[in-house]
Amino acid sequence: MYLTKEEEKMYDGEEGPAVAKCMEILVALGNIYKVEKLVDITSAQISGVSYKTIGDAGLEFVEELARDAHVRVPSTLNPAGVDLKTWRELGFSEEFTRKQLKIVEAYQKMGISTTCTCTPYLVGNVPVFGSHIAWSESSAVCYANSVLGARTNREGGPGALAAAICGKTAEYGYHLDEARKACLLVEVDADIKNSDYGALGYLVGRKVGDGVPYFKLQNLPSTDELKWLGAALASSGAVALYHVEGVTPEYRTALNGEVEHVSIERSEIDEARQKLSTTDKKPDLVCLGCPHSSLEDLRKIAEFVVDKKIKNQLWVCTSISVKAAADRMGYTQVIENAGGKIVCDTCMVVAPIEELGFDVVGVDSAKAANYVPNMCGMDVVFNDFQKLIEFE
Ligand code: F3S
Numbered sequence: 001m002y003l004t005k006e007e008e009k010m011y012d013g014e015e016g017p018a019v020a021k022c023m024e025i026l027v028a029l030g031n032i033y034k035v036e037k038l039v040d041i042t043s044a045q046i047s048g049v050s051y052k053t054i055g056d057a058g059l060e061f062v063e064e065l066a067r068d069a070h071v072r073v074p075s076t077l078n079p080a081g082v083d084l085k086t087w088r089e090l091g092f093s094e095e096f097t098r099k100q101l102k103i104v105e106a107y108q109k110m111g112i113s114t115t116c117t118c119t120p121y122l123v124g125n126v127p128v129f130g131s132h133i134a135w136s137e138s139s140a141v142c143y144a145n146s147v148l149g150a151r152t153n154r155e156g157g158p159g160a161l162a163a164a165i166c167g168k169t170a171e172y173g174y175h176l177d178e179a180r181k182a183c184l185l186v187e188v189d190a191d192i193k194n195s196d197y198g199a200l201g202y203l204v205g206r207k208v209g210d211g212v213p214y215f216k217l218q219n220l221p222s223t224d225e226l227k228w229l230g231a232a233l234a235s236s237g238a239v240a241l242y243h244v245e246g247v248t249p250e251y252r253t254a255l256n257g258e259v260e261h262v263s264i265e266r267s268e269i270d271e272a273r274q275k276l277s278t279t280d281k282k283p284d285l286v287c288l289g290c291p292h293s294s295l296e297d298l299r300k301i302a303e304f305v306v307d308k309k310i311k312n313q314l315w316v317c318t319s320i321s322v323k324a325a326a327d328r329m330g331y332t333q334v335i336e337n338a339g340g341k342i343v344c345d346t347c348m349v350v351a352p353i354e355e356l357g358f359d360v361v362g363v364d365s366a367k368a369a370n371y372v373p374n375m376c377g378m379d380v381v382f383n384d385f386q387k388l389i390e391f392e
Contacts, residue, residue, distance in 0.1 A: 001030040001170075002037045010166060018069035022162035029159055030170035039171040043074050043127045043150075044164035045120050045135035046112060048157025050081035050350035051100045058157075059103050065161070066106040072167035075112040076120040078137045078157075079292070079317075080104055081352060084116065084345045090315075091356045112164065116345035117319035119227065119292040121148065124321070129249055132175055134163030138240075139291045139367060142230030145241040147223065149249035151175045154240045174240055182214035182243055182254045190266035191218055195384050197225040198366030199272040201232025201239075203264065210238040214254050216245045224294055231291050232366035276369040276382035282312070283362030283381050286388045287348035289317030290365035295325050298342070302331035304386055305338035311390040312362070314340035317347045349375050362388035 003011060011027065013020040026038060048054050054061075081100045082092040108114045115123045118137045127133045127150035135141045136155040144150045153173040155163065163169040173179050186204055190196075204213050213233070221229065221244065233239035243254040288301065293316055301316055316335060318326070323344050326332045332342050348361060348368055354376040362381045363369050369382040381388065 001027060001035055003027070007038060007168070016068045018065050018067065019165060021065070022069065022165040025158060025162040026166060026168065026170055033170060033172045035170040035172045037171055038168040039132045039175055040167060041073055041134050041163055041169050042131045043125055043133040043135070044071065044160050045076050045078065045125060045133075045137055045140055046107070046157060046160045046164060047078040047136040048161070049078045049103060049107070049116065050346070051096060051103055052081045052350055052352050054103070054157070056099070059099055059106075061158070062103055062106040065165070066109040069110050069165045071111045071164040073164060074125060075164040076123065076125045077104070077107050077112050077114050077116050078118055079346045079350050080116045081350055082346050083343050086343070090341070090343065092352065093355070096352060110165070115319050115321055117292045118347070119294070119319065122292070122294055122322055123319050132169065132171075134160045134169040136160035138234035139227070139231035141240050142234045142242065143227055145174055146230055146243065146248050147226050152240075154234075154238065180241060180250060180254070181212065181256045183211040183259055184208050184213045185216070185255070185259050185261045186213050187216045187261070187263045188218060189263055190269055192269060193219065194225070195228065195273070195364045195366070195382070196269055197221060197229040198232040198364070199269050199276065200264065201229040202236045202276060202366040202370065203268060203272040205233040205235065205237030205239055207262065208237050208239060210240070212241050212243070212254070213239065214243045214245065214251070214259070221247065224297055227291050227294075228365060232370070235367040235370045273382060276366055277380060278373055279360055279379040279381060281360045281379065281381070282390065283360045283388055285313045285315065285353070285358040285360070286362040286385065287315045287317065287353070287368065288364055288385050290347055290349065290363065290368035292347070293318040293322065295322055295329070298322065298326045298331045298335070299329070301340075301385060302334040305340060305389065306334050308338050309392040310339040311392045313358070314389060315343045315348070316340060317343050320344045348372060354378055364388065
């Protein structure tokens with residue numbers, strides 16, 4: 001792989017051992033994918049934060065890098081394993097939290113913004129169209145490529161961190177025009193809304209694998225619906241980019257000649273919705289915000305629970321920044337008055353919720369429904385949040 005003079009110096013350790021180690025990671029990735037060169041990036045988003053997923057080995061890795069590394073581009077962090085402020089009242093253990101805080105502290109030392117969210121595009125990490133970035137949270141990758149038109153591969157946590165520290169990534173895959181063409185045309189013959197988008201993403205992700213689907217929809221999706229669609233595509237398949245006709249910024253150049261074509265009917269979406277639940281039992285914990293809730297999501301939840309008392313437990317996962325806006329708008333107060341909790345910095349998948357004594361988790365996200373049984377060993381019920389929340 002070709003390296004510029006400046007990159008060679010970084011590789012040879014002239015900018016310190018941490019930069020050299022990160023260059024080594026980038027060059028190794030470049031060699032695996034037969035990449036010709038590196039490309040400058042403008043933003044990074046780093047996963048591999050929860051102690052539940054990276055353990056002691058991950059903690060050691062980031063602490064070692066933090067000794068002398070600093071990021072060169074604006075960088076944000078994926079959710080951690082606990083709410084960094086209210087972990088005790090949520091029931092998370094002191095031992096887990098102690099290690100979790102050390103991980104976050106190491107990232108912070110490197111200059112990474114510890115907003116701990118999988119929706120960095122809601123908290124100011126918003127790359128412009130066509131810019132090269134290195135993001136690693138799969139749902140955020142899908143959003144950045146598809147909705148914002150930025151360019152990133154599905155980086156692993158260490159790859160994204162190395163890219164942030166060097167300000168560069170290997171130029172292959174979704175950084176290049178040819179990988180951004182659609183391979184499957186999906187015509188949706190149904191009126192869909194809310195969590196239907198997750199079910200649609202779940203269905204199409206399984207069909208398309210790591211390909212690029214192109215959707216023709218009857219409805220105009222909201223940004224939150226696009227967020228759920230991408231998260232589900234990225235979790236049931238390995239999708240990093242999708243196009244929606246008339247909606248996403250690259251749809252006009254996405255179809256290149258004949259591609260396979262499928263139609264999806266209402267009955268298939270309903271079937272996918274059913275498959276996403278693993279039980280008929282009622283959820284004792286309803287966990288919303290996968291990907292992390294927007295202010296609009298919080299407004300809708302607040303409107304639904306206002307002046308009522310929730311019977312099961314309700315957690316709404318979001319970032320501290322969105323919560324701050326919700327506090328000001330009064331949504332937090334309304335949700336808390338009804339008995340719900342706004343949980344920041346973490347989510348139902350990367351937090352050790354299996355240790356908190358709940359049996360069944362209710363989710364309105366196909367990604368969460370896909371991951372909770374494996375990651376937490378718990379049953380899930382998938383539905384719109386209005387059907388999951390029970391009142392006294
Ligand atoms: Fe985000 Fe956790 Fe879902 S990281 S996309 S809320 S699984």
